[in-house]
Amino acid sequence: MDVVPPFRRDLVVVGASAGGVEALRAVVSRLPADFPGTILVTMHLGPGTHSALARILDRAGPLPAVTAEHGTAIKPGTVHVAPPDRHLLIEDNVLVLTRGPTENGHRPAINATFRSAALSAGPRTIGVVLSGALDDGAAGLKAIVDRGGPAVVQDPADALYSGMPENALSLVDAEYVLPAAEIGAVLDQLVRLPVEPGAVTPPAQALLLEDRIAREEVRAGALSPSEQSPGSGYTCPDCQGSLTEIDAAGRYRCRIGHAWSAPALLAAHDGEFQSALLKALRALDEKAALARKLAAQTGGKSKNLRGLAERYTSSARDAADAAETLRRFLLDAIGQTAEEAAPG
Template sequence: MVAVPAGRREVVVVGASAGGVEALRTVARSLPADFPAAVLVVMHLSPGARSALPLILDRAGPLPAYAAEHGAPLRPGVIHVAPPDHHLLIDDGSLVLTRGPTENGHRPAINVTFRSAAVTAGPKAIGVILSGTLDDGSVGLRSIVDRGGLAVVQDPADALYASMPENALALVNPECVLPAAEIGPALDKLVRRRAEDADAPQPSAALLLEDRIARDGVRLGAVVPGPDLPPSGYTCPDCRGALMEVGSAGRYRCRIGHAWSVEALLGAHDTEFERALWTALRSLDEKTALARRLRQDSERRNHGMLANRYATTARECAEAAETLRKFLFSLAAEQEPESQAPL
């Protein structure tokens, strides 16, 4: 096991989403065998799937990669990969796995691991954002920088999906912006640079609150509207509870603890809206079929006026369904995938 020199950067946390496998593989390939810091990797994964990501990264480069286990030591020179359906955190030199509330609809969530590194490692942490959609990781990366740590972001032009790097760059001033192939050598230089603990700002109350929620879930009275947690007027897509603003504007939590950024919240409501439209389309198709059946029954009974009324209903419903169907198909054609196959 590689020893961490006193006062040096000791934790590197890496977040990726859509398009991130190749970027992660490239970074792992370029890290040296004597890399003196622990590496934590978080990638959005389907909760019910087994992940091959540890094996992929283990084969990619000289550093061993393992699925993180609760209570295992945080080891320098090792890549610790967050497993599906668990948040990955750090506590007193050990790995912590929790099933705390989802963030932006994800568990594991990048922000959770980044905030944990900010709280526990402070200026000795380095956060890395790679390819992905939406903005998970941006606020967590800002937390690391606010605590005196460093930020590294994949060049959006080099990322398969540029949204995560672009959102991170809009929120932080990183140490460097690089193609994935150059991130490993840059990290090797940065972790060997001395970190000054004395000048590190203390964690904010909002940072400590969100870190505790991810660790412990919501205790009684943890997320209650008040001067520091004003109601937002929005509802949580996960549980329909009221959302409150946490920290800076554009960050929300419900009483249960589900967390949303404004961009992820918009995307979730888009999904909810589309689901409602598909439900409406199904109802229109069924109403059309029922009206046609009733028209046929009325014609057999020589109820002409009733048959005409059902025929009108069937025609109107069919026309509305066709309009709605075309709109939904146009939406599907415009959408790009937000994640890739489970790993």
């Protein structure tokens, strides 16, 4: 039987969101100039924005940091940063940028990068989750661990936003839970240690499906009929299409391909709910103002119009009372949401 020689973990994928710039700077500032691995960084960025992240990280430490370009071979000792509105994937050591469906409302999505690395590089991959809200990166980090790679998670107590580290730790038994300032040194050790190959778990069908969708443009029928489970009863916040549950962990896809985790879906629907209430509040305020104006216009014209003026006045009072009740409810709801999203 042939003996497979030891290998080294040479691909590091890093995910960050809110509060992530500070954490990323802390990580790359501790990496040496002779770092032998390649680093892929995915941070949530809005479409149409101009990102200075590569330039920021280039100045933070000795390693060159560049914005990833489609079709470029990965370079050891280089930090490749996902551009806005593109998923950053990898295939045969070549970078692939796609406009696949958003995941949890994001493109680039951390899970997309992590899944791609887990499938392409297997146990050569090191997954790192840094500061951010909600749970993007948790499922992708689990895919890396399932394929034999180690997990590194920023200590939630050290993160400006603890949601992503906490959700990652709820899915993965990470070997390394560290402050951001200590992660760089650990990564440098991990990429230099020879690793004896072991059995690698074959990729799950759900993992292959989600990676395939991320590589394709948004299209109808991203999920074939055979890949759809019975409808979940939920709708996609991005396109209002029906969502189907794709795995037991509570992850959903619509027919277009938009992906949602349960926590992200809950947060998105909370935003939709608040938006609807704000529209209702505006309508009530405008109704009260218009009714008051009509009451003033008709009240002094003649005795015959006093009944009409009183009805306008009553309508204005009812609308104003309803608006005040709704305004208090909204202030309470927004305050609770802010507390839930606050740093841990």
